[in-house]
Amino acid sequence: MIYLPTDWLVEPTNESKVRELLDNLNQDLITDDLLTESEVVSELEKIGETTVIEKLNNNEIAFGA
Template sequence: MIYIPTPWLINPNNEDKVRELLENLNQDLITDDLLTETEVISELEKLGETIIIEKLNNNEMAFGA
């Protein structure tokens, strides 16, 4: 599970969806059914989660083993 500090969420009600989206980027094996980083960012924009997008763009979130 990815750690997301509460202040990073614009809307805490989006936490489950944000986690689901970020899990696409937290995979050791990339498959066709996973979203790309661009698609994940697009979905986060739709949710208004700008802080998470900023953290991704600044490489402030670590994924993988």
């Protein structure tokens, strides 16, 4: 599970959707059914999670073990 401080969320009710989107980037094996990073960012923009996008672009979100 990705560490995601609640103060990074513009709207806390979006937490499950944000986690679902970020899980696409936290995979050891890339498959065709996963979203790309640009698609994840686009979806985050649609729900207004600008802080998460900023953290992602600044490599402040750690993926993997």
